[in-house]
Amino acid sequence: MPRTALVVIDMINTYEHEDADTLVASVRKALPAIAALIARARASGSPVIYVNDNFGQWRSHHGELLQTALAGRHRDLVEPVTPDAESLFVIKARHSIFFETPLAYLLGQLEIERLVLCGQVTEQCVLYSALDAHVRHFKVVVPTDAVAHIHADLAEAALRMMQRNMAAERCRSDDIRFDTPGPAGTDTAP
């Protein structure tokens, strides 16, 4: 199997932006599948990479982002998906997980060929990230029950675009296989 990483997109979130209310209902629904994917990737030794907006604060590091999100009005949506000590963390400036970030370099160092994308928002950052992964020749997998949307119809169109035009595999999170666990400590080292 190609070496796989799980990418968790924009889940460290205060949900204070426009459209947050619509989004929150969808996130709540996807949350169990996302948490289960994180647990299974960790158990298999596959890298779990959080890629997250920095809320416009270039002073902030991810510990502060996490504290801010946990102190917000939707702690219940953040707590189940918090990074652990092995998690990798990349800050992004704009929508795509690749734009002006070190992610492509990091994936190259980790020899990753396949990305499982989960998180939010299906018809925005997830779509854009799937595209940027595809043009860089990564294999993309999108579990439809582990991504959250604002507009259901645009999300469905986005999933069709990913499948048809970006060669993405569209599946249920339960059907995703990660790598067989290797010796402890060997899998996530950069």
Place this chain on the structure above:
Amino acid sequence: MPRTALVVIDMINTYEHEDADTLVASVRKALPAIAALIARARASGSPVIYVNDNFGQWRSHHGELLQTALAGRHRDLVEPVTPDAESLFVIKARHSIFFETPLAYLLGQLEIERLVLCGQVTEQCVLYSALDAHVRHFKVVVPTDAVAHIHADLAEAALRMMQRNMAAERCRSDDIRFDTPGPAGTDTAP
């Protein structure tokens, strides 16, 4: 008005790829509006920038691409939109006009702030290019009658995504204004 360039996407084409037949009907419909936009941009002194796939031939330059396209089975779709001596030409490797191309650098040198996107395919390269323009803070304008699609429903979803999530202006090509013409020879110099 912000300084504007017209970007003509993937119109130098042999139409030999998969889905070409579906696409050709849509291109034929959009062709007059594209040709009219090119003529008006030229008349105003606004840069016209062709950004085109190289058909996988890194040996080819754009003169050869044009000859190949004109010798193909759809010369009638290429001839009305051929570059002239003032046209700028950027070769792209993959879907987006910005990915691994010098376009961002060229636009910076030309002090362009606003991009009018025309050409093909609405729900693929046009969508991806609108996104990559938006994350780089360009203002994007998409004339719906001057872009061609393969799947009408995905194209409509793509246009809604551009308008809603990429702050793109969606309009008819007739409604687009270019810059006032300046002194001859001053407008398109890099």
Place this chain on the structure above:
Amino acid sequence: MPRTALVVIDMINTYEHEDADTLVASVRKALPAIAALIARARASGSPVIYVNDNFGQWRSHHGELLQTALAGRHRDLVEPVTPDAESLFVIKARHSIFFETPLAYLLGQLEIERLVLCGQVTEQCVLYSALDAHVRHFKVVVPTDAVAHIHADLAEAALRMMQRNMAAERCRSDDIRFDTPGPAGTDTAP
């Protein structure tokens, strides 16, 4: 005056790599000038941007990098240049401050046109960063008393390359002017 940022390169450091002993002597000599530049940039309201290796740890954030460096054998070289609450912080993966980092995007948002580079190593990261700033059309200033080297002769060659081939201004740190202070709180917001 063009809007200016002070860039502090690789000063959050454990000095445990090869060549560290040779480097430390040079850092010790440059340290007062670097600290003075940081103080003057802060006083003027100019952004102070730390760009630093992450020691290969994509798990680490800059708070941890700082703790690790302060706990190392050269706390005395780190303490005088620690970031404050207003400092911006960018993690780099490789030598240049621009390679696979959000720095170019951040500088664009801050409308910075002129970079004062200080830190280490003159003939490596400082040289490479000056080059990458020059190709992006930033004006580069290098205060020779606020950069540290490993090899004195290569450092001198690097400074000549910056001055001659990268249009960099080579000067003493005392001669550098920052922007006039603006209203409190307006200068460093992204």
Place this chain on the structure above:
Amino acid sequence: MPRTALVVIDMINTYEHEDADTLVASVRKALPAIAALIARARASGSPVIYVNDNFGQWRSHHGELLQTALAGRHRDLVEPVTPDAESLFVIKARHSIFFETPLAYLLGQLEIERLVLCGQVTEQCVLYSALDAHVRHFKVVVPTDAVAHIHADLAEAALRMMQRNMAAERCRSDDIRFDTPGPAGTDTAP
């Protein structure tokens, strides 16, 4: 052996810029070694990739660049190194062969791991390109008799920087081995 490409830097040249006279003498001396490297790379089936400034003309393609250079006052320096029908050609906007060009993508598609750099100018584009190759984890080889300089002392410092800080192999062009020839037509296809 790692798969190798020969990169020919800025040899399609009119030699009309500042410093050209000093440069021309050095180019004349390096020319036989460059021509011999091109011949040997072609014979082995290794890709030969010309990466060249576009003289600021985004309207020009490489056929025009070549005609302009051949019509200039130093046809004798261009003719021995003209591209053939198999040569790949990448236009660069600024100093480094990688900055805002599709070169990294093209090398990835060709599965190249090792770059032999020849051409001009040792202490400028060759140095910058060696650096940008090194940060992208390519193995770099610089044949000292096949690169041309403006300033002999800066060129020597540049070669030491490449060898010491960029892990480049510094050698004579005669000592460079290319790949064993494969079946005709299979080696240079993208």
